[in-house]
Amino acid sequence: MLKTLRQIARVGIVSEPPPPSDEDMRIREGLQQDIRTVLGRALCIRHIDAGSCNGCELEIHALNNPLYNLEGLGIRLVASPRHADLLLVTGPVSRHMEVALKRTYEATPDPKLVVALGDCGCTGGIFGESYASCGRVSNVIPVDVAVPGCPPSPRRILAGILTALSSASASRPARGGRR
Amino acid sequence: MPLTHWFTRATPQAGAVGVMSLAVPPEQWKAVAQDFAAAGGRLLALWASADEGGTPAIRGAYLAEPGALLLSMPITRPEALYPGLGDVFPAAVRMQRAIADLTGLRSTDPDVRPWLRHASWPQSYRPLIDAPQGAPTLRATSDDYPFVRVEGDGVHEIAVGPVHAGIIEPGHFRFSVVGEKVLRLEERLAYVHKGIEQRFTQLPILDAHRLAARVSGDSAVAFSWAYCQALEGMAEVEIPPRAAWLRALYLELERVANHLGDLGALGNDAGFAFGLMQFSRLKEALLRVTHEALGERYLMDAIVPGGTRLDLTPTGLPSLCRCLGQIADEARRLRVIYDEHAGVRDRFSGAGVVAPELANRLGLTGLAGRASGQAFDLRCDLPCEPYTQISVQKIVRTDGDVAARVAIRFDELQESCRLIQHILALLPVGAHRTQVLTPAAGTIGAGLIEGWRGPVWVALEAGPGGAIRRCHPHDPSWQNWPVLEHAIIGNIVPDFPLINKSFNLSYSGHDL
Numbered sequence: 001m002l003k004t005l006r007q008i009a010r011v012g013i014v015s016e017p018p019p020p021s022d023e024d025m026r027i028r029e030g031l032q033q034d035i036r037t038v039l040g041r042a043l044c045i046r047h048i049d050a051g052s053c054n055g056c057e058l059e060i061h062a063l064n065n066p067l068y069n070l071e072g073l074g075i076r077l078v079a080s081p082r083h084a085d086l087l088l089v090t091g092p093v094s095r096h097m098e099v100a101l102k103r104t105y106e107a108t109p110d111p112k113l114v115v116a117l118g119d120c121g122c123t124g125g126i127f128g129e130s131y132a133s134c135g136r137v138s139n140v141i142p143v144d145v146a147v148p149g150c151p152p153s154p155r156r157i158l159a160g161i162l163t164a165l166s167s168a169s170a171s172r173p174a175r176g177g178r179r
Numbered sequence: 180m181p182l183t184h185w186f187t188r189a190t191p192q193a194g195a196v197g198v199m200s201l202a203v204p205p206e207q208w209k210a211v212a213q214d215f216a217a218a219g220g221r222l223l224a225l226w227a228s229a230d231e232g233g234t235p236a237i238r239g240a241y242l243a244e245p246g247a248l249l250l251s252m253p254i255t256r257p258e259a260l261y262p263g264l265g266d267v268f269p270a271a272v273r274m275q276r277a278i279a280d281l282t283g284l285r286s287t288d289p290d291v292r293p294w295l296r297h298a299s300w301p302q303s304y305r306p307l308i309d310a311p312q313g314a315p316t317l318r319a320t321s322d323d324y325p326f327v328r329v330e331g332d333g334v335h336e337i338a339v340g341p342v343h344a345g346i347i348e349p350g351h352f353r354f355s356v357v358g359e360k361v362l363r364l365e366e367r368l369a370y371v372h373k374g375i376e377q378r379f380t381q382l383p384i385l386d387a388h389r390l391a392a393r394v395s396g397d398s399a400v401a402f403s404w405a406y407c408q409a410l411e412g413m414a415e416v417e418i419p420p421r422a423a424w425l426r427a428l429y430l431e432l433e434r435v436a437n438h439l440g441d442l443g444a445l446g447n448d449a450g451f452a453f454g455l456m457q458f459s460r461l462k463e464a465l466l467r468v469t470h471e472a473l474g475e476r477y478l479m480d481a482i483v484p485g486g487t488r489l490d491l492t493p494t495g496l497p498s499l500c501r502c503l504g505q506i507a508d509e510a511r512r513l514r515v516i517y518d519e520h521a522g523v524r525d526r527f528s529g530a531g532v533v534a535p536e537l538a539n540r541l542g543l544t545g546l547a548g549r550a551s552g553q554a555f556d557l558r559c560d561l562p563c564e565p566y567t568q569i570s571v572q573k574i575v576r577t578d579g580d581v582a583a584r585v586a587i588r589f590d591e592l593q594e595s596c597r598l599i600q601h602i603l604a605l606l607p608v609g610a611h612r613t614q615v616l617t618p619a620a621g622t623i624g625a626g627l628i629e630g631w632r633g634p635v636w637v638a639l640e641a642g643p644g645g646a647i648r649r650c651h652p653h654d655p656s657w658q659n660w661p662v663l664e665h666a667i668i669g670n671i672v673p674d675f676p677l678i679n680k681s682f683n684l685s686y687s688g689h690d691l
Contacts, residue, residue, distance in 0.1 A: 055396025065459035095299035132374035
């Protein structure tokens, strides 16, 4: 126990400030105004691997490390779509995951946000469309923000999540900054 | 018959070191398998292809004391059943079911359920034989997979997945339980089957290393190295010494990154979140120094045909050296904390045991195999450059429980940190890439690399005009998924996440 406490004290607090949101990632401005008003930054995310190579998952895991400290921002990765405000979807959508992804989307209460992650989630990537792959996530469910990269870095993923959470209109300089 | 009987008749295979190839008629297919099993050999992979004239062929790769053997069996009557190997090598069963889904070729083994095909395309469509089609043209069929039922007083089923509660890949697990005790687990995978093998045939052979790297994202270096090894053998290219050493550097960095991630996650699954925080911090430090030294956090496209795309930046070498030293020190300190923590020890010890005898019979391989007394590591047994010049210490345990798989990771982490320092000290100067010309149509190459999870195999066959006729990437998870079903028997359901994590098998690398 003493060794555990000593290690915690030795390392100290290593968390870093989050990146700004990035409007280039936004692909849809829909009905999410109310979700932002209600939630502020307290957000629950459900991750769905819809066919990824597992590369994006490694960087999603990194969001929970003490440096990115996702939970410190009030954002939690949750175990069920029933608890979620935002779906974080990776991979080209495999045809075998098409139904599961649609059902997960339907099981998520409205209003909800969807962030597609990685080159595959944005465009289908190197796997494309085939007898076994539906390609990009937006071919199967509506997507609000798409984060390219193979895999995108944790800072890019975080910027994508914060972009979904921020209002496009509010972050335009002409209309003033975010509260 | 002794294995020398087969090896003396075989011819050297282009690509990986120590691989021979041999064509056998169907009458000898099973005899070879039995001889390998009798000599303590192991099944590496089993897949279907076609010879140059278009005759279908089943191919298999075995590993034994003298080296690896790539076997081919031409199938002259596709409608007839070829001899199944399930009773000799149990891991062959799912591979044969996958062959049937992708090509329609069927074995004599009794389990004829589909494996890679769910309801998304009809049985009449054979992805590796028929022309590639877009998704919308194929009609889905009904999906009623016959799981094996366990019956008796108080037995009930728990169905989990495909979407799991954590940040993990999708798959379906069907537990038959009494109370909390697991009587039987049956896996159903292939949810992330995205047509990788068909996709290979649509890419230029000089460019498809990028797809190989994305077979399983956590083993990008192992797969892209194995692919390039096969290709370079076919094109008769010798890569510059610096390229080989850089590839080994990448491979060991990949091993360290995955072991750090797993050690943290295993602590977390045992209810010790401190472990996750500490190890995920170390992993982040490693990824950042990798980014500083090589320009990327994950080395997805670092290995290219003819060498490597990335070389060390000027500050990279000292930074890597310093960081790996610190990681080794911190991991040593954290190991003491894990070892002395009564709760962690209680969860790790005796959970998910695979005894060495069972591991041998089922063909448990790689890291999990070494935790169950299967003392195989290609870096020692069939070393390619530069492993011939750096002696890797093989790490083996015999307890076969979660604690043993954790201990292997701790030891291999230290060994890889040492190897990286060693590689950096001896890194040859000079070019790190050479030109590779398109190999002739009909040539075949083999790639074989010890990834962090186990042996990664790539069989590559060239088509005309720089195309790929067939490429089969094989992840060791094929061998280890069926063993997980045995490891969980008699354990309680809440221990499954911990036991599953201690194997940490790939879904994507298996589902293809």
